[in-house]
Amino acid sequence: MYDFIRRIREMTAPAPRMQPQQPEQGLFADLKQNEEELRRLFHHASDLTIRPLRVGGKAADVLTIDNLVDKAILSEAIIRPLTRGMEEQKELTPERIRENLLFTENVQEVHTFRALIQTLLSGSAVIAVQGYAVMIASGVQGYRTRGISEPTADVVPRGSKEGFVESLRTNLSMIRRRMKTESLCSEMLTIGRLSHTEVCLCYVEGLVSPAILQEVRERLRKADLETVLAAGYVVPFLEKRRGFSFFTTVGITERPDTVCGKLSEGRIAVLIDGVPGALTVPFVLAEVFQTLDDYTNRPFFAAFTRWLKFAAFFVSMLLPGLFVALGTFHTEMCPTLLLNRIAAAMAHTPLSLTGETLAILFVYEMMRESGLRMPQPLGYAVSIVGGLVIGDTAVHAGLIGAPTLMVVAVAAISSYIIPNVYAPLSVLRLLFTVVGGLWGLWGIGALLFVVFVDVCSQESFGVPFTTPISPFGAQVFRDVALRADWRILSEKTETIQTMPGVNQP
Numbered sequence: 001m002y003d004f005i006r007r008i009r010e011m012t013a014p015a016p017r018m019q020p021q022q023p024e025q026g027l028f029a030d031l032k033q034n035e036e037e038l039r040r041l042f043h044h045a046s047d048l049t050i051r052p053l054r055v056g057g058k059a060a061d062v063l064t065i066d067n068l069v070d071k072a073i074l075s076e077a078i079i080r081p082l083t084r085g086m087e088e089q090k091e092l093t094p095e096r097i098r099e100n101l102l103f104t105e106n107v108q109e110v111h112t113f114r115a116l117i118q119t120l121l122s123g124s125a126v127i128a129v130q131g132y133a134v135m136i137a138s139g140v141q142g143y144r145t146r147g148i149s150e151p152t153a154d155v156v157p158r159g160s161k162e163g164f165v166e167s168l169r170t171n172l173s174m175i176r177r178r179m180k181t182e183s184l185c186s187e188m189l190t191i192g193r194l195s196h197t198e199v200c201l202c203y204v205e206g207l208v209s210p211a212i213l214q215e216v217r218e219r220l221r222k223a224d225l226e227t228v229l230a231a232g233y234v235v236p237f238l239e240k241r242r243g244f245s246f247f248t249t250v251g252i253t254e255r256p257d258t259v260c261g262k263l264s265e266g267r268i269a270v271l272i273d274g275v276p277g278a279l280t281v282p283f284v285l286a287e288v289f290q291t292l293d294d295y296t297n298r299p300f301f302a303a304f305t306r307w308l309k310f311a312a313f314f315v316s317m318l319l320p321g322l323f324v325a326l327g328t329f330h331t332e333m334c335p336t337l338l339l340n341r342i343a344a345a346m347a348h349t350p351l352s353l354t355g356e357t358l359a360i361l362f363v364y365e366m367m368r369e370s371g372l373r374m375p376q377p378l379g380y381a382v383s384i385v386g387g388l389v390i391g392d393t394a395v396h397a398g399l400i401g402a403p404t405l406m407v408v409a410v411a412a413i414s415s416y417i418i419p420n421v422y423a424p425l426s427v428l429r430l431l432f433t434v435v436g437g438l439w440g441l442w443g444i445g446a447l448l449f450v451v452f453v454d455v456c457s458q459e460s461f462g463v464p465f466t467t468p469i470s471p472f473g474a475q476v477f478r479d480v481a482l483r484a485d486w487r488i489l490s491e492k493t494e495t496i497q498t499m500p501g502v503n504q505p
Helices: 002-012 031-041 071-088 094-101 113-121 168-178 210-221 256-263 285-289 299-328 336-346 353-373 376-396 402-415 419-457
Strands: 048-055 058-065 107-110 124-129 135-139 184-191 197-204 251-253 268-272 278-281
Touching: 031 048, 031 058, 031 113, 031 124, 048 071, 058 071, 058 113, 071 094, 071 124, 094 107, 094 124, 094 135, 107 113, 113 124, 168 184, 168 197, 168 256, 168 268, 184 210, 197 210, 197 256, 210 268, 251 256, 256 268, 256 278, 285 299, 285 419, 299 336, 299 353, 299 402, 299 419, 336 353, 336 402, 353 402, 353 419, 376 402, 402 419
Parallel strands: none
Antiparallel strands: 048 058, 058 124, 107 135, 124 135, 184 197, 197 268, 251 278, 268 278
C-alpha cells in the first residue's frame, strides 16, 4: 500500500525544469576554435552559415542564421565592403571593420558565446577575424513579417485601419508615428529562458508613475517562463492576485490608436515580440466599455452606446439565470401571458427548463468554438447549419422550446457587444443558470454578491479596479457614464495615478 502511494506521488510530482546549456565562456582568439565551438553548440542546426573570407592577409568569417537575415543587405552592406578591403592591403581589425568598412546601423561588439548566440538568433550578421577574441555584429534582419492590416477583433468604422502585427519594431514605429514627442520612452527587456523574447515597455515620461513603472519592470524580470508565445503567457505575472478571479486587471488591445490614448493617461504599454497586440497597465473595469468609436462620434451618441454596453453586460450575464429562476421557482412574478407560453412550450419538450437552457448554452458554445477553429468557408457552413438545426428543426421536433432559444440567443448576442470580457461572461452565464435552477433568485443574488466582491477587491498596481466609480471621482461624468465634449476632455490634467483611492505599489 505504501509502495503504491509512493508511486502515485512520484507520478504526480512536478518534473524538474531542464536548464538549457548557456555557455558563459568568452570568445577565442583563434578562428578555428570559435568555429568548432559554434558548430558544437549548433550541432543540429542546419541553418547556421559560415562564410569564410580573407581580407588584408587575414582570415575572417561572416556568421549568420539562414532565413533570419536579408541576403541583399548582407551582400551589399557587409560582404562587398569586406571584399573591397582586400585591395587596400591594410590590417583587418575589429575596430577598422566597425569604423570604416560597414555601411549598416546597429553595429556592436560581441565578447562571449552567449552574446554571440543571442545576436545570431536575432537576425544579425557577425564578423569574426583571426587573432581577435572579439566579433563585430551588425543588424541585417530580413525575416518575413505580416503586413499591417485592420484588426479583426476590434473593428472601428471611423478610425484608423492599422492594427498591431507580430514585429515588435513595426508596432513600436506605429506608436512613435502617432506620438511625436521626446517624452515617449521605450525600454527593452528579455524574458523566457529558451525563447529570449524581446519585450518593450512604452510610457510617457512625466505622466507615468515611477513607482508603478519600477513595479512593472520587476514583475517582468521575475517572470519564470521558458517560452513566450502569446500575451496570455505574460498576463498572470502582471496581475497581483494569484487566486481565482473572474476578470483580468490587464488590458489587451490590437490598435495602436488605443495604446496612444492610454499612454497619454499615464499608463504603461507592454509590447511583446511575436504578439500582434499590446498589454496596458494599470487597467480598470470602465475601460471594458470604452472603444475608440466613443471618441469619434458625437457625445450624446457615445453616451447612448456606452449605456447600451452596460445593459448588454448584465443581460448577457444574468438573463438565462433569471429566466430559469422565474420559470422554476417564482412563477408568480412572470406575466400571465408569458407564463402560459413558457408552460405550453415546456409541455412538448423532454427536458426541464434548467436542463434545456444549459443544453442550448453548451451547444451554442460548441458551435462558436467550431466556427472559430475551422477554416473560414467551413465556419460559415457551420453557422448556417447550426442556425437551421437549433433555430428551426429542434423547435419543431419538440426538443427545445422557442422561449428558451430566444433567451439564450439574446444573451449570446449581447456578449458580442463587449468582446473583451466574452470569456468571463460565458462562464458566469452558465454559473448563474445553474444557481438560478437550484436556488432561484436567492442563489442569483448570492452569486451576484460574490461577483461584486471579486470585482471590488481587485486592483491593478495600486489602482482600484472599479476606479473612478468606487472610490467615486468626477471622471464618472466625463468619461464613464457619459462622454464629455472634447473641449472638456482636452482640458483634463489628471492621470489615472492621481484619481481618488489610488495607492502607489
